Amino acid sequence: MKSKVLAALVATMAVGATCAFAANPFVDVPSDSWAYKSVVELADAGIIQGVDGSYFQGNRNITRYEAAEMVAKAMAHMDKASVEQRALINKLADEYADELNNLGVRVSALENRVGNVKLTGDARVRYIHQDSDDQGKGEVKNDDSWTYRVRVRANAQVNDRTKVVYGISTNNVSFADNSTASDSKDNNIFTDRAYVDYNFGGNNWDLKVGRDEYDMGGGRAYGFLYGDTFDGAQLKYSNDKFAATAGYGKFKEGVMGGDNSVVDSHEATKTGYGELEGFFGGGRAAGSAIGVYYNDFSGNKSFNFDDAWGAYGSLNLGKWNALANYEKYNSENSKADDPEVWVGKITYNKANFATPKSWDAWVEYLNADNGFADADGKFIGSTYGWRNGSLLNNVKSWGAGVDYTFAKNAQFQVMQSFASEAKEGSNDPGEETRAQFVFVF
Numbered sequence: 001m002k003s004k005v006l007a008a009l010v011a012t013m014a015v016g017a018t019c020a021f022a023a024n025p026f027v028d029v030p031s032d033s034w035a036y037k038s039v040v041e042l043a044d045a046g047i048i049q050g051v052d053g054s055y056f057q058g059n060r061n062i063t064r065y066e067a068a069e070m071v072a073k074a075m076a077h078m079d080k081a082s083v084e085q086r087a088l089i090n091k092l093a094d095e096y097a098d099e100l101n102n103l104g105v106r107v108s109a110l111e112n113r114v115g116n117v118k119l120t121g122d123a124r125v126r127y128i129h130q131d132s133d134d135q136g137k138g139e140v141k142n143d144d145s146w147t148y149r150v151r152v153r154a155n156a157q158v159n160d161r162t163k164v165v166y167g168i169s170t171n172n173v174s175f176a177d178n179s180t181a182s183d184s185k186d187n188n189i190f191t192d193r194a195y196v197d198y199n200f201g202g203n204n205w206d207l208k209v210g211r212d213e214y215d216m217g218g219g220r221a222y223g224f225l226y227g228d229t230f231d232g233a234q235l236k237y238s239n240d241k242f243a244a245t246a247g248y249g250k251f252k253e254g255v256m257g258g259d260n261s262v263v264d265s266h267e268a269t270k271t272g273y274g275e276l277e278g279f280f281g282g283g284r285a286a287g288s289a290i291g292v293y294y295n296d297f298s299g300n301k302s303f304n305f306d307d308a309w310g311a312y313g314s315l316n317l318g319k320w321n322a323l324a325n326y327e328k329y330n331s332e333n334s335k336a337d338d339p340e341v342w343v344g345k346i347t348y349n350k351a352n353f354a355t356p357k358s359w360d361a362w363v364e365y366l367n368a369d370n371g372f373a374d375a376d377g378k379f380i381g382s383t384y385g386w387r388n389g390s391l392l393n394n395v396k397s398w399g400a401g402v403d404y405t406f407a408k409n410a411q412f413q414v415m416q417s418f419a420s421e422a423k424e425g426s427n428d429p430g431e432e433t434r435a436q437f438v439f440v441f
Contacts, residue, residue, distance in 0.1 A: 026056035067092075068099030087117075121152040122440045126172070130388055131430030146175040153193060161200060165212075167193030192229045206236045211252075215384070218245060218275050220289050221312035222325040222343040223384030224368075224392075227251040243277040255374050256303050256381045269300040281316065288315045303380055305329045321347045331371070339371035351403035353411055353440050359404045370394035370424050386415045390429040394422055397429075409440045 029039050039056060071092045093100060125148050153167040169192040195210025214230035215223050232249015250268040251257045258268045275293035282288070294309045310327035325343040345364035352358045366385070372393040373379055379389030391397050397420035403413045414435045421428045 027054055029056045064096060064099055068096040071096050072100055090118075117154060117156045119152065119154055120441065121150070121167075122438060123150045124148065124436055124438045126434065126436035128388070128432065128434050130390070130432040147172045148175065149173065151192070161198055163197045165193050165195055165197065167191070190229075201237075204237055204239055206238070207234070208236075209233045214247070214249065214251075214271075214273075216273075216295065216308075216327070217293055217310060217312050217325065218243075218277060218291060220277070220291065220314050221293075221310065222323065222345065224310075224325070224327055224341050224343065225256075225308075225381040226384060227256060228253045228382045229257070241279055243275075243279070245275040245277075246273070248272045250299065251381070254381050255378065256300065258300055267300050269303040270298045272296045286316070289313070301332075302374060304332055306332045319349050323347075329371070337369065337371060339369035341366070341368040341372070343367075351405050351411060353405060353409050356405055356408050359402065361400075361402045363398070363400045365396075365398050366392075367396045367423075368392055368394065386434055387417065388432055391417055391420060391432055394424055395429055396421055396423055411438045412436075413438060 026039065026043070029036055033039075071089065074089050075093060125146070127146055129145055149170050149172050151167060151169040153165060156164045158164055168189055170189050191211065193211060193213075195208055195212045198207045199205065200207070209232075211229060211231050212234075214227045214232065214234075215221075216226050217223055229252040230249050231252060232247055234245065234247030234249075236243065236245045238244075248271070250270040252268060256269040273293065273295045275291060277289055277291035279287050279289050290311075290313045292309070292311045294307065296307045297303060297305050308327060308329040310325065312323065312325040315322045323343070323345040326340070328338060328340045330338050343364065343366050345362060347360055347362040349360040350358065351360045366387070370393065373389060377389070377393075379392050383392060385392065386401070387397070387399070397417050399415060399417045401413065401415035403411060405411045412435070415433075417432045420431055
């Protein structure tokens with residue numbers, strides 16, 4: 001304990017020091033002691049208080065609670081610390097996170113501290129099985145049923161308004177893939193995040209430029225189509241009641257990205273988009289919401305849509321959430337039908353990665369017209385949903401699932417489709433079972 005507390009004292013010596021000649025409050029620290037100046041400065045800054053207000057007791061082992069108190073006081077003076085001192089205080093705050101939370105200090109606030117660089121990420125191990133359809137097609141082979149993916153993010157707070165994020169990711173890699181070639185598309189590690197985020201106007205305005213993820217519906221809707229990796233610029237205004245978003249960019253993955261590889265992407269689908277949202281019954285963070293959004297597509301002709309619009313409503317009622325989402329896509333081909341998709345989902349409770357034994361359960365219904373697949377039957381874009389392509393195009397299908405946090409930062413998720421049938425023709429898709437372990441750090 002002593003070494004960590006000593007590190008905290010060293011890191012915070014200059015943080016709150018305002019008077020080098022302040023009176024010594026401790027009778028057991030003589031003026032000729034090597035620690036005299038530092039102890040006086042720390043006491044004057046209010047970071048240490050001693051025992052009974054009169055004794056420093058420098059040889060005594062202190063408790064974790066006492067150490068956390070010193071770290072909390074150092075955090076209150078972070079604006080006066082150097083970059084190196086901030087980094088060390090942040091490290092100590094992570095060490096004493098539980099004690100700081102008990103003191104009412106939100107360690108998550110460190111994410112907004114200047115000089116803080118934080119690494120985050122996740123790892124997923126996934127199992128998928130899909131039954132064959134009426135013609136014996138569509139079944140996921142046993143060799144390809146197990147896959148994994150790893151993502152790492154570096155989040156740097158440059159100043160009070162500017163954040164820089166860089167992230168890398170693997171593709172979904174099959175455990176059956178024995179390839180070790182560095183140019184293997186299945187095993188490629190690629191940059192999926194690289195953006196600058198700038199807040200201004202009292203933090204109501206946010207400008208994001210670079211590579212991120214674009215979600216149709218802003219992340220609250222079902223997200224039938226979206227880009228895992230999306231290069232562009234986005235401007236957003238938001239308060240507790242309202243949000244307006246506008247942006248432009250191009251998709252980098254799947255058919256929307258030009259082909260199926262983030263490495264050898266050809267002409268990509270571009271989009272200009274806008275969204276309006278309203279929040280009520282608890283505000284933007286925890287309340288209900290309604291929204292409308294529009295996309296104007298251009299570029300890649302294999303993505304055969306000119307534009308799309310959608311609307312969603314998300315209603316929170318205690319532990320219950322009800323979501324409804326509608327989207328309509330206008331085809332460039334005047335003779336083709338313009339496909340629509342309806343989604344409804346009800347969720348009970350909430351599984352939180354930070355809270356062991358937390359859980360949720362959900363049931364959903366999806367009705368998607370024919371037209372969301374290319375000539376080879378491959379779904380035209382990524383989706384927040386868990387379904388494979390044959391359960392996202394020309395289909396009516398139910399689904400249910402459970403998420404359970406079995407340990408801190410570790411969650412088990414299971415999903416199952418049922419009562420699925422094709423909307424056109426008689427070739428019903430096979431039902432899908434999916435289970436996965438997700439670990440965050």
